[in-house]
Amino acid sequence: MNLSGGGWTVADSSRLYGLDSWGEPYFSVAAHGHLMVHPRGDHGGSLDLMALVKGLQSRDLSLPLLIRFDDILEDRLERLHAAFERAIAQYNYAGRYQGVFPLKCNQQRHVVEQMVRLGQRWDFGLEVGSKAELLIALALLDHPDALLICNGYKDSRYIETAILARQLGRRPVVVIEQPDEVSRIIAASHGLGAAPLIGMRARLGSSGMGRWAGSSGERAKFGLSAAQLLSTTAALRDAGLLGDLRLLHFHIGSQISNIAVLKDALQEAGQIYVQLARLGAPLGYLDVGGGLGVDYDGSRSAGPASTNYSLQNYANDVVATVRECCEPHGLSLPTLVSESGRAIASHFSVLVFDVLGTDSVADSVPATAAAESLIVRNLRDTLAGIDAGNLQEAWNDAIKFKQDALSAFRLGYLSLEERAKAEQLHWACCSAIAARLNHADLSDDWRNLPLALASTYYANLSVFRSAPDSWAIHQLFPLMPIHRLDEQPTRLGTIADLTCDSDGKLSRFIDQGGEKPLLELHQQREGEPYLLALFLGGAYQEVMGNLHNLFGSTNAVHIRIGTAGTYRVEHVVRGDTTAAVLRAMDHDPGELLEKLRRASEGAIARGDLSLPAARRLMAHLEHSMRQVTYLQQEAVRQAESQGLEPTVAA
Numbered sequence: 001m002n003l004s005g006g007g008w009t010v011a012d013s014s015r016l017y018g019l020d021s022w023g024e025p026y027f028s029v030a031a032h033g034h035l036m037v038h039p040r041g042d043h044g045g046s047l048d049l050m051a052l053v054k055g056l057q058s059r060d061l062s063l064p065l066l067i068r069f070d071d072i073l074e075d076r077l078e079r080l081h082a083a084f085e086r087a088i089a090q091y092n093y094a095g096r097y098q099g100v101f102p103l104k105c106n107q108q109r110h111v112v113e114q115m116v117r118l119g120q121r122w123d124f125g126l127e128v129g130s131k132a133e134l135l136i137a138l139a140l141l142d143h144p145d146a147l148l149i150c151n152g153y154k155d156s157r158y159i160e161t162a163i164l165a166r167q168l169g170r171r172p173v174v175v176i177e178q179p180d181e182v183s184r185i186i187a188a189s190h191g192l193g194a195a196p197l198i199g200m201r202a203r204l205g206s207s208g209m210g211r212w213a214g215s216s217g218e219r220a221k222f223g224l225s226a227a228q229l230l231s232t233t234a235a236l237r238d239a240g241l242l243g244d245l246r247l248l249h250f251h252i253g254s255q256i257s258n259i260a261v262l263k264d265a266l267q268e269a270g271q272i273y274v275q276l277a278r279l280g281a282p283l284g285y286l287d288v289g290g291g292l293g294v295d296y297d298g299s300r301s302a303g304p305a306s307t308n309y310s311l312q313n314y315a316n317d318v319v320a321t322v323r324e325c326c327e328p329h330g331l332s333l334p335t336l337v338s339e340s341g342r343a344i345a346s347h348f349s350v351l352v353f354d355v356l357g358t359d360s361v362a363d364s365v366p367a368t369a370a371a372e373s374l375i376v377r378n379l380r381d382t383l384a385g386i387d388a389g390n391l392q393e394a395w396n397d398a399i400k401f402k403q404d405a406l407s408a409f410r411l412g413y414l415s416l417e418e419r420a421k422a423e424q425l426h427w428a429c430c431s432a433i434a435a436r437l438n439h440a441d442l443s444d445d446w447r448n449l450p451l452a453l454a455s456t457y458y459a460n461l462s463v464f465r466s467a468p469d470s471w472a473i474h475q476l477f478p479l480m481p482i483h484r485l486d487e488q489p490t491r492l493g494t495i496a497d498l499t500c501d502s503d504g505k506l507s508r509f510i511d512q513g514g515e516k517p518l519l520e521l522h523q524q525r526e527g528e529p530y531l532l533a534l535f536l537g538g539a540y541q542e543v544m545g546n547l548h549n550l551f552g553s554t555n556a557v558h559i560r561i562g563t564a565g566t567y568r569v570e571h572v573v574r575g576d577t578t579a580a581v582l583r584a585m586d587h588d589p590g591e592l593l594e595k596l597r598r599a600s601e602g603a604i605a606r607g608d609l610s611l612p613a614a615r616r617l618m619a620h621l622e623h624s625m626r627q628v629t630y631l632q633q634e635a636v637r638q639a640e641s642q643g644l645e646p647t648v649a650a
């Protein structure tokens with residue numbers, strides 16, 4: 001059913017929310033206005049996201065809900081490897097590609113387990129940056145040919161663990177990132193009588209661009225300068241460990257938007273590789289780090305939320321440049337390693353959440369009363385007289401009369417009722433003016449009008465928990481309704497989250513390569529859930545999320561698609577309960593409950609609290625302890641308990 005009557009189609013929604021660009025090939029809109037997920041990409045099969053959410057709700061999994069499509073993860077891995085295989089064939093590259101997944105993107109158990117299992121057929125490995133990550137990787141990565149790249153700061157225990165793990169049959173490569181690490185590696189190797197595979201991270205002169213530019217360049221936090229590369233190589237030679245120097249690594253920062261930056265870095269690293277080989281290092285692996293970007297806004301541009309290259313362009317450049325550097329020197333071509341995190345892990349998780357309510361300016365016209373103040377009558381006249389020819393004059397009047405109303409109220413000449421009417425009429429004027437504005441040539445006066453008139457949609461989520469990068473580094477994520485896409489959205493709004501923090505909001509949205517401050521949304525219908533989803537948040541968001549206001553992790557599920565629209569729920573990961581987040585702050589939930597029980601006994605004894613009321617209070621408190629930290633909405637709860645599809649497209 002098309003409620004707008006204006007011929008709005010699902011194709012219009014698809015265009016409006018940019019689905020054709022960032023969502024391809026995993027997301028689309030079906031004719032009945034629901035968002036469809038194609039977890040296997042071009043290999044066929046789809047799931048109705050709204051129906052899937054309904055199915056999960058009937059398993060007692062409440063919103064907000066993080067849905068991980070493991071098929072998408074597999075498809076991303078396949079695409080990455082296929083791109084490198086094609087490039088290797090096209091450039092006759094006499095070597096192979098062997099990637100690793102950087103754990104810092106997402107260390108969740110089921111994600112890592114799945115990554116290791118799916119990656120086996122390509123000898124896909126893991127990259128770690130801390131001892132805790134090393135522990136995960138050592139335990140889970142049991143494939144003998146998969147690489148385990150050890151980055152980050154390393155103390156002796158970290159290094160010794162890596163050496164011993166090599167004897168366990170793992171393939172850890174200890175990458176020297178700081179000049180002082182080499183002495184610890186030498187000491188540990190002599191102490192244990194065994195060496196690790198050794199890598200060196202080069203600090204490139206070619207620096208990245210944008211947010212993560214600081215990851216490279218001459219003053220970068222990590223990596224060895226040209227002089228340090230030479231002194232480290234010499235130290236390894238003197239210690240008899242040069243034969244174990246097997247890998248050259250660089251990383252110029254995450255989300256490389258402009259491929260030209262990567263090309264410079266590849267050329268520089270390729271030449272370093274050649275020079276180190278000349279000095280007698282056996283090498284054999286060239287690790288180009290992370291940085292393979294994600295096109296969040298779908299614009300295919302060099303803007304920060306996009307990339308001006310495809311996965312295939314990236315693979316081609318890596319393969320071709322390394323070959324160009326090595327071949328003139330007669331060097332055998334290295335195995336190419338990349339540490340692509342964002343590009344693999346962003347797409348597979350979708351965060352679905354419900355809108356709790358909306359707040360809009362009160363712009364309905366109040367009924368006329370017998371004796372109204374002059375200010376209110378003036379505003380009524382202004383509203384009645386608005387036409388395309390006098391917008392500026394009407395705007396000036398509407399503002400002046402509203403200010404008059406406030407002054408009169410302050411001085412005691414206007415009742416609260418009259419002031420309320422004046423404000424409503426002022427907003428009614430603004431809406432009437434906004435409706436007549438020509439958006440092509442908005443003057444400064446008008447530009448903020450749509451913002452002032454916008455609705456706030458209160459969402460059942462915490463930005464700090466589920467999309468921290470949107471707050472911390474102004475990262476843009478695609479966001480849209482997952483149903484009613486056959487209806488024209490008639491509102492403009494921003495999203496406010498549950499936290500008591502004015503930063504807890506989503507107010508920047510993707511817009512064909514740019515961004516916009518307001519998102520087109522539907523008017524919420526009474527008693528009916530309105531569900532939105534945030535996309536491309538599978539990398540970094542979960543682990544960077546925090547407990548601001550004690551909102552904990554959301555419920556999460558792993559989904560695999562079956563045949564003919566069926567699916568399997570592979571894993572359910574329950575969100576943090578209230579008790580869990582209290583414990584994280586070192587409170588003892590049992591003790592807190594006991595204090596409250598004693599307080600209620602006191603109130604009963606004083607006659608302030610009845611026994612049934614006390615029982616009810618304790619029941620609520622105990623129930624909350626066991627529940628996730630988010631809100632349970634009546635409309636959503638009813639839809640869950642009746643097992644009904646919350647919104648049915650007619």
Ligand SMILES: *Cc1c(COP(=O)(O)O)cnc(C)c1O
Nearest residue numbers: 251254255290291339340341342
């Ligand atoms: C963070 C990081 C990565 C991952 O970067 P992406 O942009 O997510 O691919 C890879 N390597 C190193 C050394 C990193 O620090």
